[in-house]
Amino acid sequence: MTVETTKLPYDHQYVSQFSEKRGEPDWLKNFRLDALKQAEELAMPKPEKTSIKTWNFTEFKHEVEGSPIESLADLPEELNVFFNQEEKNDNVIIQRNHSVAYQTLSADLVDKGVIFTDIFTAAKENPELVQKYFMRDASKVDQNRLTALHAALLNGGVFVYVPKNVIIEDPLQVVFWQEDEQAGLFNHVLIVAEQGSQVTYVENYISNNHDKPSVANIITEVIANDQAKVSYGAVDNFAEGTTTYVNRRGVAYRDAKIEWALGQMNDGNTVSENHTDLMGDNSFSEAKAVTVGRGNQKQNFVANITHFGKNSEGFILTHGVMKENASGIFTGIGKIEHGATKSNAEQESRVLMLSPGARGDANPMLLIDEDDVMAGHAASVGRVDPIQLYYLMSRGISKEEAERLVIHGFLAPVVNQIPIEAVQKQLTNVIERKVN
Numbered sequence: 382m383t384v385e386t387t388k389l390p391y392d393h394q395y396v397s398q399f400s401e402k403r404g405e406p407d408w409l410k411n412f413r414l415d416a417l418k419q420a421e422e423l424a425m426p427k428p429e430k431t432s433i434k435t436w437n438f439t440e441f442k443h444e445v446e447g448s449p450i451e452s453l454a455d456l457p458e459e460l461n462v463f464f465n466q467e468e469k470n471d472n473v474i475i476q477r478n479h480s481v482a483y484q485t486l487s488a489d490l491v492d493k494g495v496i497f498t499d500i501f502t503a504a505k506e507n508p509e510l511v512q513k514y515f516m517r518d519a520s521k522v523d524q525n526r527l528t529a530l531h532a533a534l535l536n537g538g539v540f541v542y543v544p545k546n547v548i549i550e551d552p553l554q555v556v557f558w559q560e561d562e563q564a565g566l567f568n569h570v571l572i573v574a575e576q577g578s579q580v581t582y583v584e585n586y587i588s589n590n591h592d593k594p595s596v597a598n599i600i601t602e603v604i605a606n607d608q609a610k611v612s613y614g615a616v617d618n619f620a621e622g623t624t625t626y627v628n629r630r631g632v633a634y635r636d637a638k639i640e641w642a643l644g645q646m647n648d649g650n651t652v653s654e655n656h657t658d659l660m661g662d663n664s665f666s667e668a669k670a671v672t673v674g675r676g677n678q679k680q681n682f683v684a685n686i687t688h689f690g691k692n693s694e695g696f697i698l699t700h701g702v703m704k705e706n707a708s709g710i711f712t713g714i715g716k717i718e719h720g721a722t723k724s725n726a727e728q729e730s731r732v733l734m735l736s737p738g739a740r741g742d743a744n745p746m747l748l749i750d751e752d753d754v755m756a757g758h759a760a761s762v763g764r765v766d767p768i769q770l771y772y773l774m775s776r777g778i779s780k781e782e783a784e785r786l787v788i789h790g791f792l793a794p795v796v797n798q799i800p801i802e803a804v805q806k807q808l809t810n811v812i813e814r815k816v817n
Contacts, residue, residue, distance in 0.1 A: 389420060389530070390439040396533055399444065403501060406508050416522045416532035426525040428652050428681040430710045430742060436650050437624045438527065441565030441596040443534060447477025463556055463585055465803045472497060472553045478564045479536045490549065496542035497553055500569050503540035511540060514573055519602035519630040527626050531567055531598045538569035543578040552581040552801050559588035559623070563595045570601040574609035581800050583614040590622040597623050603631035605639050607661065614799045616644040616808045621676065625651040635661030635690065642798035643670040644808040646815065650678055656685040659693035667696045671795040673815040674707030685714040688721040697728035700792050702816065703739035711741070715756060716748040725755040732762045733791055788816050
């Protein structure tokens, strides 16, 4: 399907009425309208070695309600697998299309001042806090046309705020459920961890549209202030019909840590950016991601860690599997700015191709503007190791089963980092289904 990507899907009047109908504060309404104006002038993103000129970014439904859910026991099986029904699930948000269908936060965290709610409630009840961070430090409206459209058409997402020195032991869990076949998700996730705080956040995206056209335009911002730690896990599982643009960005200040564990399991065309700025001295980030491509889908992944602070450390690990006629471009960027002495930038990208028509490309990049640093990279693209297969088959295992075991072992370094067992198990099941 050929799509005119230069045409904006909604106009000034629609965006203004959409904001007013939701009772949004004036600053957010004006933010939307300014972003829409910028979208008219900005260029589309230009991912390396991937043409997106014919991808669908304009055909979707922007406003689709979803019915509430009384309890997690009422969830369909496809969502029920994300939760362990034998354990307490105190900190959960489920967004159904563009509505919050289920939400809970433990009384203990409420008493400590933790905010865990949808982005629109946060904008109304904590306007100064949201406005302070929303698309200002980590992500920018004018990055490209899709980021500007995201700001203009925002229709879902969550806000997390962790006060100073508050340590959240149990993960905060969010499920974004694209139930309507053509519901476009313009979700914004904003996580702010104040000094000395700690939080683990895990999200799942799931859709039902198969080959019906839709769009996911997603932006995440993680702000880790001094000595804060944020562990961020995600499993993206959009169906073939959804064109996905996902832009996850973090800023880590002095002695802060941001850890990413991303399972990128979409079946449709995907552009994914994961960028962390290590602003403070002794800051740290680790970005781990896995993906499995199949069919005719095209995917482009960028992981970028930029060092500004002294003694900062950044580690990128990406493993991808391509089968059938799928193609994947994997770009890792470790950048050390002038003045970031004693910093360390390391990265590894590895791609397995399972079919003659599959294509993979790993592009490691080190951009070093400082002398007293450490940096290194490794990259490989190839077929399943025949020696590994031979070793397993010599022990009575079939070739198909041996190949499956090799693939699971290949992806395990990231899969095992997902901090919720039920979600980790679901990611393993998605990998199993896609590989087979």
